[in-house]
Amino acid sequence: MKIYLRNDKGFTLIELLVVVAIISLLSSIIFSSVNSVRAKAKDAAIKEEVSQLATVMAFNYDDYGSYCQFGNGWISANITCNSIFSGTYAAQATTICNNIYGNAAENNWGVPGGYKIYSYEPDCTKAYSFQVYLNDGKWYCSGSSGVRMEVQDILGLGC
Numbered sequence: 043m044k045i046y047l048r049n050d051k052g053f054t055l056i057e058l059l060v061v062v063a064i065i066s067l068l069s070s071i072i073f074s075s076v077n078s079v080r081a082k083a084k085d086a087a088i089k090e091e092v093s094q095l096a097t098v099m100a101f102n103y104d105d106y107g108s109y110c111q112f113g114n115g116w117i118s119a120n121i122t123c124n125s126i127f128s129g130t131y132a133a134q135a136t137t138i139c140n141n142i143y144g145n146a147a148e149n150n151w152g153v154p155g156g157y158k159i160y161s162y163e164p165d166c167t168k169a170y171s172f173q174v175y176l177n178d179g180k181w182y183c184s185g186s187s188g189v190r191m192e193v194q195d196i197l198g199l200g201c
Contacts, residue, residue, distance in 0.1 A: 081177035081178065082177075082178075084145040084146075084177050085145075085176045085177050085178060085182070087141070087145050088142055088145050088146060088174050088176060088182060089182060089190075091138050091141050091142045091145070092142065092172055092174060092182060092184045092190075093184070093190075094138050095135060095138045095139070095142070095172060095184075096172075096184055096186075098131045098134050098135050098138065099112065099135075099170055099186070101130075101131055102129055102130070102131050102135075103186075105129070105130055105131075106129065107167070108166055108167040108168070109166045109167070109168075109169070109170040109186070110166040110167060111127065111128045111129030111131075111132070112126070112127050112128075112129075112135060112166075112170065116159070116160050117139065117143065117158065117159035117160070123136055123139035123140045123143055124136055124140075126139070127139070139159070142158075142159060142174055143158055143159060145177075146158040146159060146174050146175050146176070146177075147175050147176060147177045147179075148175070149175040158174065158175050159172065159173070159174050159175075160172070160173045160174075168186075169185065169186045169187070170185055170186045171183065171184070171185035171186070171187075172184055172185065176192065178192075180192045180193060180194055181193050181194070181195070
């Protein structure tokens with residue numbers, strides 16, 4: 043009579059595939075939550091930078107009596123940040139603008155390049171407003187009125 047001994051020195055293909063599938067599932071869950079945290083961190087950084095920009099605007103107003111040294115319109119490229127500001131605080135405002143632009147999401151309304159930041163000044167001698175497109179799909183609005191809020195749409199909005 044012959045006795046056959048089984049030699050179990052490894053894993054079967056099915057066992058390996060099950061382990062790979064479980065690891066893939068867990069990693070996809072982790073990566074999706076990490077991306078969500080990154081987006082929230084960028085939004086928090088944007089809000090802090092907008093607050094710093096408001097401080098620079100206040101200094102500018104104290105020196106010049108208006109906000110007119112800071113440009114008006116869409117900021118849709120870093121080069122816009124580098125050319126939109128003038129006056130004593132232009133360098134600080136440019137740095138802050140580039141930081142905001144780097145963290146902001148792109149809201150492409152059918153325009154190449156999209157829009158990330160909008161500077162709104164109905165009367166630049168008395169008021170200013172900035173709207174930045176956040177990574178959560180909302181706009182963050184902050185202005186000379188002191189209002190800071192998140193809104194769905196900025197059309198016609200000045201904070």
